[in-house]
Amino acid sequence: MHDLDDAVLVGLCRRGDTAAWEALVTRYQRLVFSIPRRAGLDEDLAADVFQQVFATLVEQLGRLEHPERVAGWLATTARRESWRVSRLRRGLPATTISNEDGDLELPDRDPLPGEELERIEEHHRVRVAVGRLDEKCRNLLQALFFAPEPPAYAEVATRLGIPEGSIGPTRGRCLQKVRRLLETNGA
Amino acid sequence: MTTDRSNEMSATRGHVPFETIADIVEGRLPASRRDAPLAHIAGCGSCGEAQRWLQRTLTTMRDHIGEDAPAHVVNRAIRLTRTAVLPAEAQGRLRRLVAALRFDSLATPQAMGVRSGAAATRQLIFGTEEHDLDLRVEPSGTGWRLSGQLLGEASGGTVRLVGEAAPIEAELDESLEFALEPVPAGRYAIQVRIADTVIEAEGIELGA
Numbered sequence: 001m002h003d004l005d006d007a008v009l010v011g012l013c014r015r016g017d018t019a020a021w022e023a024l025v026t027r028y029q030r031l032v033f034s035i036p037r038r039a040g041l042d043e044d045l046a047a048d049v050f051q052q053v054f055a056t057l058v059e060q061l062g063r064l065e066h067p068e069r070v071a072g073w074l075a076t077t078a079r080r081e082s083w084r085v086s087r088l089r090r091g092l093p094a095t096t097i098s099n100e101d102g103d104l105e106l107p108d109r110d111p112l113p114g115e116e117l118e119r120i121e122e123h124h125r126v127r128v129a130v131g132r133l134d135e136k137c138r139n140l141l142q143a144l145f146f147a148p149e150p151p152a153y154a155e156v157a158t159r160l161g162i163p164e165g166s167i168g169p170t171r172g173r174c175l176q177k178v179r180r181l182l183e184t185n186g187a
Numbered sequence: 188m189t190t191d192r193s194n195e196m197s198a199t200r201g202h203v204p205f206e207t208i209a210d211i212v213e214g215r216l217p218a219s220r221r222d223a224p225l226a227h228i229a230g231c232g233s234c235g236e237a238q239r240w241l242q243r244t245l246t247t248m249r250d251h252i253g254e255d256a257p258a259h260v261v262n263r264a265i266r267l268t269r270t271a272v273l274p275a276e277a278q279g280r281l282r283r284l285v286a287a288l289r290f291d292s293l294a295t296p297q298a299m300g301v302r303s304g305a306a307a308t309r310q311l312i313f314g315t316e317e318h319d320l321d322l323r324v325e326p327s328g329t330g331w332r333l334s335g336q337l338l339g340e341a342s343g344g345t346v347r348l349v350g351e352a353a354p355i356e357a358e359l360d361e362s363l364e365f366a367l368e369p370v371p372a373g374r375y376a377i378q379v380r381i382a383d384t385v386i387e388a389e390g391i392e393l394g395a
Binding site for chain 1 (some may be wrong): 205209210216238241245246247248249250251252253254255256257261263264265267302342349354356
């Protein structure tokens, strides 16, 4: 399931495939949770936003006109819900609004500026692409690039049980796979 | 000449291998072996694009901006489908009623003596056996404002406007009234959720 693209996963969810739903939630859990957290909500409120977003997705599955863009839908809905919860917490009205282009226009300070949301979305796109790789590539790229500091190849070789000399060429092939996946998804 | 050096020097015959560009971006290529590849990259569109892609993507990978949801939060969302992919109404827990259009001011002939001219506000009334939804549609800036009231027994609820974009929501106030704006042009359904019932009115066209 982890290597299926979003449109296929959504299609399976629509047919009641619970494994596909689990794969979809797992794929987007970091994106949907990061948005309310970066908007300043604590873990409990972020968890509420998280649940509401996916509950809304379940209801709207049949209406999504562009299932391949479910990532954008989730990000927009999470941002909107974060704003609504943030306003409720401050005792303000929580009507949500949008302008003619569908962009979120907020009557007060947006707790999550557009640039920050773009950064979260971009990071997530790359992580999803890595997540769809075969196990060998996925493990290698996660070991090399998802750590806070670049690790030594010797350390990575020991951890993954592979020859140190193979890391460079394998890394190159795996990154090219990521590039193809991102290009296929329009990134 | 070592294999590494011949690979790097292939820049003089063709493109720089992707692996070498990755080494340059990661700072793993010794300074003494960078000149030829860098000279090629500077003048080659595709190699330059590869370098930019790698710089951008590796920076993004190392950007620790995201945060994983706790496992119990993820599991709770996964469990949604144990009730919801099998629709809630199929389990007898949620009533979904389609409200019929009973009145549309656009379709009503003007009474005699009333000055002609398009009314700024359009009124639509949808109804079920137990409730009516009085909806007002009026221009607002470059979009529309939808406001209205649910008539009938209810103690609060929510209104959701559903179209192609992400839904727009509002709470019903004490008088069961609501307002949604600005709403872009498009075709919508409106869902009013009260207790265990969803009242849905479809086919609401808001012109561009």
